[in-house]
Amino acid sequence: MAIPLENCEIPSTFISEKSEVLWAAQDDAETTNPVVESSEFAYRAIDLVQINAEGVKHAAKHIRRKLLVESYSPRTWRTHPLHICPSEPHNVEDPLNKSVLDWIFLISSLNFSFWSEKEGRPDRYGVEWRAGWDLGEKKVFTGYWSLVASLNRALEEDIPITDPQFYSSETLCPDSLIEYVFRRADQSTESIPLLGERIAVMREVGFILCNGYGGSFKGFVDDFQRKHDGQGTSLDLVKMVTQIFPAFRDEVYYEGTKVCLWKRAQILVAETWAAFYPDSPDAPHPLFPGPKGPEISRLTMFADYRVPQILHHLCILTYPASILRKLHAYTPLLPGSPEELSLRAASIIAVERVREEILRLIKEEEGGDCDAASKAGVVSSVLIDFYLWDLAKKVESGEERIEGIETAEMVPIHRTRSIWY
Secondary structure, three states: OEEEOOOOOOOOHHHHOOOHHHHHHHHOOOOOOHHHHHHHHHHHHHOOOEEOHHHHHHHHHHHHHHHHHOOOOHHHHHHOOOOOOOOOOOOOOOOHHHHHHHHHHHHHHOOOOOOOOOOOOOOOOOEEEEEEOOEEEEEEEOOHHHHHHHHHHHHHOOOOOOOHHHHOOOOOOOHHHHHHHOOOOOOOOOOOOOHHHHHHHHHHHHHHHHHHOOOOHHHHHHHHHHHOOOOOOHHHHHHHHHHHOHHHOOEEEEOOEEEEOOHHHHHHHHHHHHHOOOOOOOOOEOOEOOOOOOOHHHOOOOOOOHHHHHHHHOOOEEOOHHHHHHHHOOOOOOOOOHHHHHHHHHHHHHHHHHHHHHHHHHHHOOOOOHHHHHHOOOOOHHHHHHHHHHHHHHHHHOOOOOOOOOOOOOOOOOOOOOOOO
16 A cells, blocks of 8 residues: 655754754765665556566667757757746856746746646636747646746746745735736636645745745755765755655655655756756756766656656556556546556656666667766656657647657546645
């Protein structure tokens, strides 16, 4: 039986202190990502969703071409019209760095539960804003992009919604103002899901930043670099995020074993890595300047409901009939249930195997340097996830078809209401 940890009481030391004891323990921790190890356990122990080895091989060739030939790279992050990007070349004194980091942090804090009962209908929850920072025409954004559009719209209206000192304060930023920030488009008949939970997350993470890190995520990153003498990696930062912020601690117990999934903590670090990725892969990353660099290949994919859908479509994952029936019937899956945990854990391990297969192809078929490709982040589970998430949206909308490899029917996403994804 899987038991969600979201309601567990969190010791006050995580909020009021930074706990040097915690960091002494981390110094001795293994450098492997516990998400991989615990997901492998859950995948085998539950034994519902299966990974298709042939599907992995065929899809790896397709994804390799997208990543390496068609240049789907960390720099692709900067091309999204709704993103706020740091200036280049990087200037450590530029105040825009703080704004970008606070913007990414709040989005990652609230990056959960965007599926709608009205999926595919014009009256589902949506947010109307400009099509991009540099574009004048307006459009209605749904899903994840409705969150980004909401915050961008608020900033344009001179509401400092991404400032932790603002959104942590019920006086400066009352609940009614947050509700206004997330107001729906005229055509929508539903509001943003889990509004109360989003407000609670904003208050909690804002309080922690204001009471321990100078009121900004930049202060948190600076403290991370200080604790690691500038040599910390992306996984080190993920671990610090999950230790300090209860709202990022995406974990469950299955048969007495803790399973770490850490979707939003890893995507927070991955988005930060991509936003500040230098224009040359040979240049040091400004937020991970140590000799190891970011080591982004140590992070996994971000276990949500969209990537499992495309993994099944690509025949990488095979669903049992019991799960397929629930998906087609739109039956909700409870957070931490065996079905839900199996979908998430299998997705994590499947993307790891796709990454390993791509690296094998680079080495054996091309004679390439797979270590260099992995270190640069060009072949990483993070970048594979970025690509697959975009692909799922395009395939579902009919904007793109996958040619040249066998695919399965595009089944509905699994429906789980949770703050974790």
